Amino acid sequence: METIEITSNTQRVIENLDGSTLRLIYEEFSNAWAKKLQEQGNVPTFYDHIIKDGLTLFSMNISSIPWDKDIQSIISIMENFASREGIEAFISQMINWYYGRYVPYDVRVKPNEMLQTDLDVNFLKKPGRDAMFTMSQGRFECLKWKDEILFKTVYDLAMYQMLMWELKPRTIIEIGSGTGGSAVWMADLMKSYGVESKIISFDIIAPQIKYNDVTFLQGDCNEIEKVMKTKILEKMPHPWLIVEDAHVNVYGVLQHFHSLMKEGDYLIVEDSESKQDEIDRFLKDTDESYLVDAEYCDFFGHNVTCSFDSIFRKMK
Ligand SMILES: C[S@@+](CC[C@H](N)C(=O)[O-])C[C@H]1O[C@@H](n2cnc3c(N)ncnc32)[C@H](O)[C@@H]1O
Numbered sequence: 001m002e003t004i005e006i007t008s009n010t011q012r013v014i015e016n017l018d019g020s021t022l023r024l025i026y027e028e029f030s031n032a033w034a035k036k037l038q039e040q041g042n043v044p045t046f047y048d049h050i051i052k053d054g055l056t057l058f059s060m061n062i063s064s065i066p067w068d069k070d071i072q073s074i075i076s077i078m079e080n081f082a083s084r085e086g087i088e089a090f091i092s093q094m095i096n097w098y099y100g101r102y103v104p105y106d107v108r109v110k111p112n113e114m115l116q117t118d119l120d121v122n123f124l125k126k127p128g129r130d131a132m133f134t135m136s137q138g139r140f141e142c143l144k145w146k147d148e149i150l151f152k153t154v155y156d157l158a159m160y161q162m163l164m165w166e167l168k169p170r171t172i173i174e175i176g177s178g179t180g181g182s183a184v185w186m187a188d189l190m191k192s193y194g195v196e197s198k199i200i201s202f203d204i205i206a207p208q209i210k211y212n213d214v215t216f217l218q219g220d221c222n223e224i225e226k227v228m229k230t231k232i233l234e235k236m237p238h239p240w241l242i243v244e245d246a247h248v249n250v251y252g253v254l255q256h257f258h259s260l261m262k263e264g265d266y267l268i269v270e271d272s273e274s275k276q277d278e279i280d281r282f283l284k285d286t287d288e289s290y291l292v293d294a295e296y297c298d299f300f301g302h303n304v305t306c307s308f309d310s311i312f313r314k315m316k
Pocket residue numbers: 043149150151152174175176177178179180181182202203204205219220221222245246247248
């Protein structure tokens with residue numbers, strides 16, 4: 001049996017929650033975050049974006065933070081730059097990370113607002129989604145399938161597996177592989193469903209893994225016609241599931257696949273809130289051949305997905 005090392009961090013932090021302890025935690029957290037981002041191939045999750053803002057705020061003001069005082073004095077200074085709730089929530093992320101995975105029950109249930117605050121997405125007064133969604137790709141660590149990182153939200157992970165059972169795609173094209181975990185997961189899922197399916201996943205930096213039924217390609221979305229040649233695409237069996245998740249040349253990429261897609265094929269555009277203009281243009285230029293699958297978009301509540309109004313079924 002694996003032995004688990006229980007550190008004494010929890011007790012130490014509780015007893016010494018002062019500025020100098022916070023500085024230590026901040027430095028360790030900052031280093032660990034940089035390391036894990038590197039392991040993710042520098043692809044940030046929603047959570048990572050907010051953590052980056054928080055760490056930047058601390059590093060920019062490092063010399064004016066009164067580290068020799070108590071935490072409340074530090075928060076008062078930081079309030080010049082962001083909301084109190086935001087600062088508290090960010091500090092709470094660092095402290096909770098520092099505690100580690102295994103925490104004594106009495107610490108866990110002890111009422112202590114500072115330690116139990118979830119990350120506030122309005123941190124730095126930026127508008128955003130609610131905290132639960134922001135952490136749905138994982139809080140600190142990314143979601144994994146076996147040992148592979150995938151950048152899906154937990155909601156999308158659940159949604160995809162239903163859609164893939166219903167659609168039974170024979171061809172899956174992923175635009176933006178990340179570290180390759182999502183393609184591996186899709187391949188395993190299709191195998192477990194007993195559906196013969198080929199997955200083609202491309203990225204400007206192709207993952208260095210090999211996996212049955214998955215072809216990883218190196219390619220640039222700006223040259224989509226060279227990466228996914230029409231002659232090859234024409235031979236790929238339908239139904240298709242196309243997942244746009246690279247966020248580059250979105251209109252051009254969607255147009256490239258459009259004329260080869262058939263009725264019943266699915267097109268999913270991830271992280272689409274910032275792509276609404278391109279999606280809008282694509283839909284108008286393609287004679288509104290696609291309808292939004294509202295069942296999957298709203299399965300966990302209105303647009304509780306990173307494919308904001310952008311899970312499409314080709315209708316004609
Ligand atoms: C969000 S990640 C993909 C995550 C993956 N689909 C998943 O669910 O785990 C976005 C990827 O797009 C890739 N990318 C960025 N620019 C690109 C381009 N011009 N062409 C192709 N891929 C690109 C990045 O290298 C990155 O791996």
